[in-house]
Amino acid sequence: MRVIRSRRRFPSLPYFWSLIDWSLPSWGRYSSQLAKAQNVFDIAAIAKKRTPKVVFDYVEGSAVDEVAYDRTRDALSRIEINSHVLRDVSNIDTSTTILGKKVDLPICFAPTGYTRLMYHVGEPAVANVAANKNTVYALSTMGTVSPAELAAAVPSSRRWFQLYIMKKREDTLAVIKQARDSGFETLVLTVDTPVAGLRYRDNRNGLTVPPKIRLSTVFAIACKPRWWINLFTTGKLEFAAFRGWDKPLSDLAALIFDPSTKFEDIKWLRSVWSGPIVIKGIQSVADAQAVAKLGVQGIILSNHGGRQFDRGPVPVEILPDVVAAVGKKVEVYIDGGIMSGLDALGAIALGAKAVFIGRAYLYGAMANGEAI
Ligand SMILES: Cc1cc2nc3c(=O)[nH]c(=O)nc-3n(C[C@H](O)[C@H](O)[C@H](O)COP(=O)(O)O)c2cc1C
Numbered sequence: 001m002r003v004i005r006s007r008r009r010f011p012s013l014p015y016f017w018s019l020i021d022w023s024l025p026s027w028g029r030y031s032s033q034l035a036k037a038q039n040v041f042d043i044a045a046i047a048k049k050r051t052p053k054v055v056f057d058y059v060e061g062s063a064v065d066e067v068a069y070d071r072t073r074d075a076l077s078r079i080e081i082n083s084h085v086l087r088d089v090s091n092i093d094t095s096t097t098i099l100g101k102k103v104d105l106p107i108c109f110a111p112t113g114y115t116r117l118m119y120h121v122g123e124p125a126v127a128n129v130a131a132n133k134n135t136v137y138a139l140s141t142m143g144t145v146s147p148a149e150l151a152a153a154v155p156s157s158r159r160w161f162q163l164y165i166m167k168k169r170e171d172t173l174a175v176i177k178q179a180r181d182s183g184f185e186t187l188v189l190t191v192d193t194p195v196a197g198l199r200y201r202d203n204r205n206g207l208t209v210p211p212k213i214r215l216s217t218v219f220a221i222a223c224k225p226r227w228w229i230n231l232f233t234t235g236k237l238e239f240a241a242f243r244g245w246d247k248p249l250s251d252l253a254a255l256i257f258d259p260s261t262k263f264e265d266i267k268w269l270r271s272v273w274s275g276p277i278v279i280k281g282i283q284s285v286a287d288a289q290a291v292a293k294l295g296v297q298g299i300i301l302s303n304h305g306g307r308q309f310d311r312g313p314v315p316v317e318i319l320p321d322v323v324a325a326v327g328k329k330v331e332v333y334i335d336g337g338i339m340s341g342l343d344a345l346g347a348i349a350l351g352a353k354a355v356f357i358g359r360a361y362l363y364g365a366m367a368n369g370e371a372i
Pocket of ligand 1: 058059060110111112113140141142162190280302303304305306307335336337338356357358359360362
């Protein structure tokens with residue numbers, strides 16, 4: 001039998017030359033890691049190296065045994081998406097509308113407290129990315145910049161304000177006024193925090209805001225100098241919406257979470273805020289139906305990223321039923337465990353109008369700030 005052989009030739013130097021990648025390797029430890037990062041988990045690994053343990057654990061951790069969060073991630077990874085072939089996909093339009101206005105991506109930025117603890121620029125850096133991507137950013141009541149400061153720093157941002165109904169109505173009204181005066185378009189009322197979540201990691205790490213300087217801190221500074229320099233050389237770390245509050249932070253937390261909040265309080269909120277209201281932290285079809293009747297515009301199906309109640313249902317698993325029950329009356333969004341475009345796609349395929357991300361952007365902020 002005849003065997004086919006390739007014909008040898010004298011080695012071609014120009015060809016060899018053309019295969020060489022002449023770009024210089026990146027010498028900086030972090031910049032080369034950043035350049036190689038493939039996904040949010042790679043970014044989280046860099047973030048872990050760059051921030052003190054107490055801060056990283058505050059972001060990554062969940063409540064109690066962290067079961068709800070693991071289940072949430074697992075459920076997202078089990079979604080199978082039926083893709084059709086032989087369709088023209090040369091032009092993809094990822095835009096949608098949220099409360100009647102166009103966004104370029106159905107991925108919005110969830111409210112996260114204390115953002116300057118993770119990255120010294122804080123909430124404006126995140127809002128700036130959201131504005132550049134033409135999507136929504138929600139500032140937390142526990143934000144480290146005030147509504148007015150955020151609006152001044154990123155005037156073009158499409159900003160929502162996350163609210164708690166506090167023990168004293170006048171405190172709630174004072175915060176709402178700040179949001180209204182600073183052009184926030186929507187109130188996001190978080191309803192899954194009758195009490196602060198029990199987070200073992202934070203308790204073990206002795207998390208305080210601002211961080212306490214202990215003897216061990218000296219070692220921590222030596223390990224993460226960049227983070228500490230940023231902390232010491234920028235403004236005071238505080239809950240900016242409550243600036244001037246002259247009592248300990250623990251008193252503030254006790255006033256912010258009102259365990260007696262009820263459905264009627266949403267009616268009260270409706271009477272003092274004429275713009276859209278979105279209820280965040282819905283975890284059942286019955287509650288979705290109950291709030292939809294109260295004239296709100298949207299709900300965020302959410303288990304607070306597993307940071308509050310550790311045995312609740314997984315949002316994405318109840319999503320189709322919630323959409324079937326209330327999807328014609330209110331917009332249904334979802335959050336919890338969204339770490340990739342595929343996770344977002346799965347949730348949207350199951351009926352969510354948009355997804356919100358929390359940890360995913362905080363990992364980026366901790367790894368390399370806005371420039372990730
Ligand atoms: C560090 C951190 C702080 C948060 N702070 C708030 C907050 O102040 N108010 C709120 O409604 N939700 C808060 N959340 C919950 C997020 O809004 C969102 O529900 C959750 O992060 C979604 O899960 P994911 O982090 O897996 O994306 C916080 C989450 C994290 C990780």
